[in-house]
Amino acid sequence: MKRKYLITAGIMTMIEALLFGCGAQNPGKSIVTPEINEKSGSQIVKELPEDAVSGKTIPDGTETETENNIFCPMVMLDGKLYVETGETNSMPRCGVMDGTISLSTDGETPTVDNQSNFGKNIGFQRGMRENRIEICLDNVWHIFACNENNLDGVELEVKDASESGAVVTVHNSSDFPITYGEDFLLEVQEQSGEWRAVSIAIEGDYGFNNLGYPAEPGASRDWTVDWTWLYGELEPGHYRIVKSVLSEAESEEMNTAGSENYEEYFLMCEFDL
Numbered sequence: 001m002k003r004k005y006l007i008t009a010g011i012m013t014m015i016e017a018l019l020f021g022c023g024a025q026n027p028g029k030s031i032v033t034p035e036i037n038e039k040s041g042s043q044i045v046k047e048l049p050e051d052a053v054s055g056k057t058i059p060d061g062t063e064t065e066t067e068n069n070i071f072c073p074m075v076m077l078d079g080k081l082y083v084e085t086g087e088t089n090s091m092p093r094c095g096v097m098d099g100t101i102s103l104s105t106d107g108e109t110p111t112v113d114n115q116s117n118f119g120k121n122i123g124f125q126r127g128m129r130e131n132r133i134e135i136c137l138d139n140v141w142h143i144f145a146c147n148e149n150n151l152d153g154v155e156l157e158v159k160d161a162s163e164s165g166a167v168v169t170v171h172n173s174s175d176f177p178i179t180y181g182e183d184f185l186l187e188v189q190e191q192s193g194e195w196r197a198v199s200i201a202i203e204g205d206y207g208f209n210n211l212g213y214p215a216e217p218g219a220s221r222d223w224t225v226d227w228t229w230l231y232g233e234l235e236p237g238h239y240r241i242v243k244s245v246l247s248e249a250e251s252e253e254m255n256t257a258g259s260e261n262y263e264e265y266f267l268m269c270e271f272d273l
Contacts, residue, residue: 073118075101075133075144076110082133082144089134089141090194097123101135128197129185129242131266147265151247154178156269158241163233163273165226168241172215179262180215180223180245183208186231189238189270198239201232212246240270 073084077099101122103115110117124135131146149155153174159167172178186198200206215221225241227234246262 071107073116073142073144074110075116075124075135076113077124077133078113080146081110082146083148083150085132085143085145085148087143088194089143090192093125093141098126098133099124129266131264145266147263149266149268151178151245151265151267154245154247154265154267156241156243156267158269158271161239161271161273163235164228165224166241166271168223168225168243168269169220170213170215170223170243170245171220172217174247175217176248177217178215178245178247179212180243181208181210181212182223182225183244184225184227185242186227186234187240187242189240195240198231198234200230202230206230234273236273238270238272240268242266242268 075082099114101114101116101124102120103110103112104120105111105115105117107117116122122135122137124133125141126132127134127143127145129145131148133144134141135144136142151174153172155171157169157171159169168184170178170180187195188198189195213221213223243266245265245267247265248262
């Protein structure tokens with residue numbers, strides 16, 4: 001399978017300037033102080049929060065409640081479910097919102113667009129990655145992600161990392177084939193703990209080879225990446241690589257003969273230099 005990947009550096013720079021160039025912020029609603037879910041990387045809340053608009057306490061037994069009354073903030077947009085990641089973004093930005101969360105559930109998993117399980121009438125902005133949005137809560141911009149590090153049985157491992165590249169192993173212990181290409185991006189963790197995209201070292205347009213690598217169920221496959229052409233040589237620090245992978249749909253009804261039904265996921269793996 002082949003997919004085309006093309007990113008325009010100039011466009012990304014312009015988007016970043018427009019999105020984060022202003023200092024105005026849009027105050028959001030309140031949620032209970034969270035901590036990180038070690039398994040999924042999602043932000044969790046150990047106390048049930050109050051609805052940001054109605055003030056009602058989220059009842060026991062809701063879909064998003066798990067053991068010990070753990071609650072996970074979620075938003076549905078464009079048919080995709082975005083989940084709180086536990087990450088924040090303190091960069092200055094333009095105060096213009098990309099949309100508004102206009103609907104709220106009683107703590108249940110959102111099922112329709114522009115709906116959350118923690119409140120309504122809340123603005124959001126699109127993130128710097130296509131799978132992310134950002135929402136201001138308690139005057140802090142929280143990052144929500146769709147299909148991020150939640151593909152059961154599939155993970156990345158970075159080996160032999162150097163300032164010029166690394167070997168990335170894709171482990172597929174799931175029951176379904178996956179496909180990945182040569183696209184990737186690098187992020188570096190700042191002293192504040194927040195992650196930032198590593199600066200692109202080239203000018204003009206750039207792209208990735210239009211290739212697809214299969215990884216069958218139970219298989220592990222190494223992929224060697226040289227990132228000097230895109231980022232130059234990296235300085236010492238704590239980094240993570242982000243890659244998209246495609247997993248075949250689990251529904252047999254969707255996987256009809258001759259069809260290509262894939263769901264896109266984003267995997268991350270941290271490493272040190």
